[in-house]
Structure formats: structure tokens, C-alpha cells
Amino acid sequence: MKLGTITERLARDRYNLDDGPHIEIDQAAARAAGAGPLLERICPAGVYSVGADGAISVQWAGCLECGTCLAVAPPGVLSWRYPGSGAGVAYRQG
Amino acid sequence: MSETPEVDFDVIVIGAGVAGCVSAHELAKAGRSVLLVERGPEPGAKNLSGGVFYCRVMEQVFPSFADAAPVERVITRNCLSFLNRSSFVNLDYADERLAEPVNAVSVLRARLDAWLAEQCEQAGVMLMAGIKVDRLLVEDGRVMGIGAGEDELRCHVVVAADGVNSFISRDAGFRAKDPPNHLAVGVKSVIGLDRGVLEDRFNLEGDQGAAYAVVGDCTKGVGGGGFMYTNRESVSIGVVLRLDDLARSGHSAAGLHDHFVDHRFIAPFLKGGELLEYGAHLVAEGGQAMVRDLVRPGLVVVGEAAGLALNTGLTVRGMDLAAGSALAAAEAVEAALAAGDCSAASLDRYRRNLAASFVGRDMATYRRAPAFLEGRRMFNDYGPLLADVFHGLYDLDLKPRRHLLKTAREALKAAPVGLTDLMADGWKALRAL
Secondary structure, three states, X not given: OOOOOHHXXXXXXXXXXXXXXXXXXXXXXXXXXXXXXXXXXXXXXXXXXXXXXXXXEEOHHHOOOOOHHHHHOOOOOEEEOOOOOOOEEOOOOO | OOOOOOOOEEEEEEOOOHHHHHHHHHHHHOOOOEEEEEOOOOOOOOOOOOOEEOHHHHHHOOOOHHHHOOOOEEEEEEEEEEEOOOOEEEEEEEOHHHEOOEOOEEOOHHHHHHHHHHHHHHOOOEEEEOOOOOEEEEEOOEEEEEEEOOEEEEEEEEEEOOOOOOHHHHHOOOOOOOOHHHEEEEEEEEEEOXXXXXXXXXXXXXXXXXXXXXXXXXXXXXXXXXXXXXXXXXXXXXXXXXXXXXXXXXXXXHHHHHHHHOOOOOHHHHOOOEEEEEEEEEEEOOHHHHOOOOEEOOEEEOHHHHOOOEEOOOOEEOHHHHHHHHHHHHHHHHHHHHHOXXXXXXXXXXXXXXXXXXXXXXXXXXXXXXXXXXXXXXXXOHHHHHHHHHHHHHOOOOOOOOOHHHHHHHHHHHOOOOHHHHHHHHHHHHHHO
């Protein structure tokens, strides 16, 4: 059984692309709190990655909408909502 | 009381999961006009569970539920597995009585929830899928309806069934942020397997199914565990990780999921399979401590949005509690509508219904389970200890044999667990579980 990379396995899921990001990061607050590596680790979909300059990039289109990042992020770092009506992940199995 | 505000519907239910569908169905059956709003493009699209539904409660809603609903398999085999790096000890319980009557079924929510919503529509519920509710309409502290984009719809009572993250109750200030030791993330893969191969590997006949609950090396000691449930032609497999422990551990959620799926004692079950879907879902694990704010004027909160979930170590329950809370809420909402009084005092009947139902009673019975399951020995030490005891029994190394008690005592002496720990944990387990 090959699981493949996270990108490869997300490619098997069905998504309806939203008009814009449903996740926003306050980079300064994230840097001050050192939140980048934590977000990178705990997101099952690998949405967050910390660049060489320390900035966090957000691949929001692959979000599985679990809410783990919001639950562990230090206050003020993250603004995370559900994607708009009908958008985002659409499970076929569940 | 004779308050008759202009309304579009008697009741608006937010979220077409198990709790939302059962609430909507029961209120429509009672003759109320009900709108069921779902943010996914179709019911079930946003919903994901590990997959075992203890479904006896559903017979109260849909007679012969287990036959009529698109369930996967009837769980007749439960396996509790202590998994170590190079050994495992299983407590494997199979019983045909679990099929008659059906006690638990494996489900895939995209199929189940679509069926539930269909039953709702047949009962007269108006279903609106692909609409995200942005806010509650609140006037003088009373919930008057919902807002989605520029549209507003008014009703007598809103049922918030919008899941574990429940932005609806959070935004309205009805629910504080949960502490991370009360939450866990489930990371799950659905792996397609040929039906015959699956039945051979899991020793199953016909539509019978197996459920594995796994502790130990599957999470590398992080609080939580692994699960593996058989569907008709696939296996739902994954890990549940307590967020505080996950954050502390330095491990990644996906990495622990992969570690379990690729484990040398798990991988053979899945050999030749094909990944069908990869998903994640937050689980409320705080037990009774998480349940709060079930009722506000014009609002009731049901299912996971109300924090209703139970992990007893042996069983992980959410969907049955969702259905039970929906029944308790629907009865109270109907009574409030009939009385023309949807105040908090009137809707408080829901809280009393819930406390008297199996949901409230089980949440109370297992109130110590979360603290017990937070104990690190459960995840780190008992698996190896059990394996050492059995190794002592089966490893006939030509040394003279000793009695079981002595073998066990030797294993205990070598383990990081002391006899007093063992006795204390045993006592706690008896009281908590």
C-alpha cells in the first residue's frame, strides 16, 4: 500500500475551489510566537510551510477543514473560517 | 405566552450530519416547517468519522435502520490491540449476538448522510445544500434566525448542529475556545480492497465487519490511538491524536498516521490496496467537561457542536450521542413550539431530556475516562509489559518453566511500571471505564 506524499494523496480527494483564501496569517504575530514549525507539523494536510525567510506560506486550497490549526495556534496568529458556500473539500467517502 | 413573530420556518437546522438530520426529521414528522441548511455541496460532503456507529438509537427514528440505511458492515468482531514496535497483544472478541439485533455498523458518511437527508426530505424537510450559514440573527439576546451572505431567514428556533468547530455558537459567544487536551485530531485514510481479499484477511463472513482499537506504538506514545474498521470494500484506518500531546511531541500528524498505516503488523492487512480518500476531523475528547451551553433563547445545540463525544478506550462514540441529543432536543423544541414559548426556560426541557437519556447518563458514567486516558502509561508501557509476560510464557528457552505469576512478576520488575502503578491504574480503570 503506497500512501504517497501528502500532495499526492490530497489529489485523490475532491475539492471545489473557493474564490479566495479562508485562512489568513499574521506573519509578525506568528514569528513572535514561533508558531510556524508547530503549524507545519500539526496540519494533517500540510497546508502550512515555513520558508527560508521564516514566513509561513499557506496552501489553503488543500485544507481538510478539521480545525486543528485553529485549536493550537497562539492567539492572534491565525484567522481561520470555513470556506464559502459549497467550496472546499467534498468527501466522497467520509 | 403568545409571541408570534413573523417567521419563514418554524425551525432552521444548521448542518446535515447525524444530529442535524435526526432533529430535522423528527420536527418535520411532528408537522413543523423545517429548513435544513448544509454548507457542503451535498449532505455528507463535509463529514468524516472514524466510522463505527453504535446505531441502536436510530431504530427510534427509522425502524430497521441497519437494513434500510446504506451502512457498510455489521460490527461483530471487536479487537483491542496493544501494538509495540516488534510485538503485539490482542484481545479479540467476536460474537454473533452483536448481529442480532445489530449493535454497531461501520459507515462512510458521504453515503450515510446523503441517505439521512433524503429521509428528511421525504418527511417534508426543506433541504438547502451548498449554503454556509454565516451568523445567527440575535435580537435582545434571543436567536431569531440565520444569516447567509445577504440573505436572512427567520424562525422560532435554530438548531445548531454544525459540528465540532461550531462557529455558530462560538461567534455568538455561547462557547469558549476548547483547551487542547480536550481535543484530538483524527487523521484517516480509506483504502480500497477487493471484497473477497478483505473478508479473508479480517476473517469475516457476509456483511459482518471488524473494528480494531489500537494503542501504543501506533501513535509513538502520543495520547490517542489507532483504529481500523472494515467497510464493504474498503478499510477505514487512521489515528486519533490528542492535540496537547501532539503539539508537545515533536511528531507530525500526517507522520504518525503514516507510521501506523505502514506498521509491520498493520501493513499486511492493506497490501495491494488503493488509497481512495485521505481526510481529517477534530474530535471532542473532553467528555462531560466539554458539554455546555446547550440552550439559549431560540437556540438549541446538538451533537458534536454541543461537545458530545465519548472515548472510553474501548469504544469511540459520537454519532449515537448525536442522534440521542437530537431526539432529546426535537422533543423539547416541539413542546416549546406547541406552548408558543421558545425562551431559554422553555427550551431547557432539552437539557433535562438529555440528562435523563442514555446520552447524559453515559457522559456522566464515563466522566473520569478522559483523565484516565491521559495517563501516559496507557500508551507507552502496558503494551510492552503484556508482550513481555507472553514472551516469558511462549519462549521455551530450555530454562526450567515457572508459574504464570512468577513470569508476570519478572516482566513487571523489568518494566518502567511499578506494581503500585499497575494497581492504581487498574483501580482507576475500573472506576473510569
